[in-house]
Amino acid sequence: MANNRWGYPDLGFGIGLRTVHYEHILEKRPKIDWFEILSENYMDTGGRPLYVLDQVAERYPVVLHGVSLSVGSTDPINFDYLAKLKALGKRINAHWISDHLCWTGVSGLNVHDLLPMPYTDESLRHTIERVRTIQDFMERPIALENPSTYLEFSASNWTEWDFIARLAEEADCGILLDVNNVYVSSFNHGFDPKDYIDKMPADRVVQHHLAGHTHKGTHILDTHSDYVVDSVWELYRYTYRKIGPVSTLLEWDASIPSFDVVHAEALKAKRYREGVDLEAQELEAVSSYGD
Amino acid sequence: MGTSHSTDPGLDRIQRWMQACIMTQGECEEAIQSRAAQTVIPAADAPGLVKPSATMQALERLDVYRQMYLLRLEEALATDYPTLKHYLGESEFFRLVARYVEAYPSRSYTLNRLGDHLPEFAGTLTDIPKPEFCRDLARLEYAVTLVFDEQETPKLTPEAIQSVPQDAWERARLKPIAALRLLEADYPVSEYMGAVDEENPFPQIRKRKTFVVAYRRNYLVHRLDLKRPAYELLSALAAGKQLGQALMDVCVPGRKPAVKESQLFEWFRDWMAEGLFQSVEI
Numbered sequence: 001m002a003n004n005r006w007g008y009p010d011l012g013f014g015i016g017l018r019t020v021h022y023e024h025i026l027e028k029r030p031k032i033d034w035f036e037i038l039s040e041n042y043m044d045t046g047g048r049p050l051y052v053l054d055q056v057a058e059r060y061p062v063v064l065h066g067v068s069l070s071v072g073s074t075d076p077i078n079f080d081y082l083a084k085l086k087a088l089g090k091r092i093n094a095h096w097i098s099d100h101l102c103w104t105g106v107s108g109l110n111v112h113d114l115l116p117m118p119y120t121d122e123s124l125r126h127t128i129e130r131v132r133t134i135q136d137f138m139e140r141p142i143a144l145e146n147p148s149t150y151l152e153f154s155a156s157n158w159t160e161w162d163f164i165a166r167l168a169e170e171a172d173c174g175i176l177l178d179v180n181n182v183y184v185s186s187f188n189h190g191f192d193p194k195d196y197i198d199k200m201p202a203d204r205v206v207q208h209h210l211a212g213h214t215h216k217g218t219h220i221l222d223t224h225s226d227y228v229v230d231s232v233w234e235l236y237r238y239t240y241r242k243i244g245p246v247s248t249l250l251e252w253d254a255s256i257p258s259f260d261v262v263h264a265e266a267l268k269a270k271r272y273r274e275g276v277d278l279e280a281q282e283l284e285a286v287s288s289y290g291d
Numbered sequence: 292m293g294t295s296h297s298t299d300p301g302l303d304r305i306q307r308w309m310q311a312c313i314m315t316q317g318e319c320e321e322a323i324q325s326r327a328a329q330t331v332i333p334a335a336d337a338p339g340l341v342k343p344s345a346t347m348q349a350l351e352r353l354d355v356y357r358q359m360y361l362l363r364l365e366e367a368l369a370t371d372y373p374t375l376k377h378y379l380g381e382s383e384f385f386r387l388v389a390r391y392v393e394a395y396p397s398r399s400y401t402l403n404r405l406g407d408h409l410p411e412f413a414g415t416l417t418d419i420p421k422p423e424f425c426r427d428l429a430r431l432e433y434a435v436t437l438v439f440d441e442q443e444t445p446k447l448t449p450e451a452i453q454s455v456p457q458d459a460w461e462r463a464r465l466k467p468i469a470a471l472r473l474l475e476a477d478y479p480v481s482e483y484m485g486a487v488d489e490e491n492p493f494p495q496i497r498k499r500k501t502f503v504v505a506y507r508r509n510y511l512v513h514r515l516d517l518k519r520p521a522y523e524l525l526s527a528l529a530a531g532k533q534l535g536q537a538l539m540d541v542c543v544p545g546r547k548p549a550v551k552e553s554q555l556f557e558w559f560r561d562w563m564a565e566g567l568f569q570s571v572e573i
Contacts, residue, residue, distance in 0.1 A: 040400065040401050040402075043401070044401055044403055044440060045403075045439070045440040046440065046441055046442030046443050046469075046470075047439050047440050047441065047443070047470070047507065047510055048439070048510035048511070051443070051510050068400035068401065070400075072302075073306065074302055074303040074306055078400060081400045103306055104400075105310060105397075106303070106306040106307055106310055107307060107310070108398055109310065109314070109396050109397065109398060110396075110397040110398065110399060110400060111310055111313055111314065111360060111397075112363055112364070112367075112397060112402055113313075113356060113359060113360065113363065115306075115309065115310075115313075115356065117302075118299070118302060118305050120299060120302065122299075122301060122302050123302050126302055150352055150355040150356060151341050151342070151349075151352035151353060151355070151356070152341070152342045152344075153305060153340060153341060153342070154298045154299075154339060154340055154341065154342050155298055155299035155300070155305065155340070188344060189344060190344060190345050217346075218344075218346040218347050218351075219344070219346065219347060219352075219355065221355075
């Protein structure tokens with residue numbers, strides 16, 4: 001069932017396609033709902049990554065997720081990059097294409113990080129315009145992910161959740177709601193993560209991310225290097241109650257364990273959703289008892 | 292929408308300032324006082340640009356991004372240059388990376404291009420062990436990365452070879468596959484790489500001409516060490532020389548040691564078996 005305005009399907013529970021799992025996937029053809037790929041790893045290669053991707057895309061639904069769109073940068077939009085992204089999306093019949101609400105560099109340089117935006121009126125206007133231009137070029141809506149951030153700018157006069165909701169509305173784009181990132185940023189900046197979830201326009205959320213993080217005491221880093229912590233699972237449960245079924249992806253990018261371990265972690269999300277469904281059925285049964 | 296804020300230098304200035312702070316090495320205080328950062332925002336105004344959190348001061352929060360920058364780029368370059376890192380050791384390699392990204396900061400959306408200038412840069416350094424060896428080792432590793440990502444091209448088939456008339460071979464051109472790079476080095480860098488990758492004995496790192504072809508077969512990158520005449524012949528063919536002329540150049544009378552016919556046969560047998568050519572052009 002699709003809850004979003006574009007009719008993008010709920011693909012179920014997927015994981016990121018990673019090099020260390022290539023052999024397992026090609027040999028065992030594991031039963032898994034879908035894969036997300038890091039777009040840039042497949043855009044400039046004619047070698048093994050693309051060969052593997054073509055085979056994966058023949059058997060599984062695939063979604064493109066990038067880190068180089070730099071949608072908030074004041075540099076000109078890189079249309080060469082977009083052309084390659086568009087071609088890759090067509091090649092593998094990607095269900096949708098996503099990147100982050102961030103900037104990665106300016107003045108022709110690239111820091112290769114998902115850098116935080118100041119949430120100002122100027123930033124909002126700037127980003128809306130760029131998302132519209134990008135979507136026109138791509139001939140499809142894109143989804144933007146809420147990033148994990150480690151600082152806030154004094155200039156910001158919007159909350160991140162209001163900013164991203166308005167951006168999605170005005171630019172008519174989707175949202176990739178990363179539940180772990182909401183949690184990480186809520187700790188780093190001291191807000192209630194449920195406030196964030198409450199403000200998300202459900203009909204624009206096309207995907208969720210879940211991941212492990214690293215707690216440094218004074219702040220949390222979004223490292224994708226471990227199991228999802230219980231607090232994030234609780235937030236995922238809350239998100240499901242608010243937004244409903246959305247394609248869910250488990251990210252694990254450092255100290256990556258076996259395919260089966262990563263997949264099993266992704267499937268925990270299914271159990272959380274089933275738990276919520278069961279609660280709802282029980283409540284309905286109780287409320288209809290007196291009818 | 293919230294209330295407007297008086298400390299808003301604008302999106303472009305915020306981005307240029309933050310980037311300058313991230314890319315300037317040293318302590319955070321030094322970064323905000325650097326020329327690159329102060330061209331955009333005076334150092335005295337810098338702490339006011341970032342909100343402190345309950346647990347961190349403004350500049351400590353900025354420093355989170357600064358610390359991750361070099362670690363991330365080191366990780367990317369170590370992926371492309373693992374053998375150079377092995378030779379230099381972790382701390383010396385990190386020091387090399389720190390200086391390299393100052394000289395050649397990334398200008399591409401992809402980290403695949405970050406290491407394009409590392410071989411030449413390593414060769415210019417005087418305070419790393421054996422910089423010329425490091426340069427050649429990096430050249431070989433760079434060639435391997437290019438071969439890894441090259442477009443796949445067809446392989447020359449036995450049928451295509453058989454279809455060439457006997458009297459046409461002399462003027463035939465053997466077109467190599469795209470995923471192939473030839474390298475002449477002043478040090479035994481391919482042997483060194485083999486020692487690290489395959490646990491072969493380590494060669495003595497002394498100046499010695501070596502020749503290698505890096506190529507891809509079944510989507511895996513391989514290396515084949517070559518003798519000088521084999522390297523010259525393969526280079527000539529890769530450059531588009533006609534087979535007859537390329538052979539004459541290598542088998543020039545008086546060459547010592549002379550290239551034997553049996554050697555030529557062996558080379559071509561190996562090259563065909565490894566799929567180094569994609570077509571014969573008459």
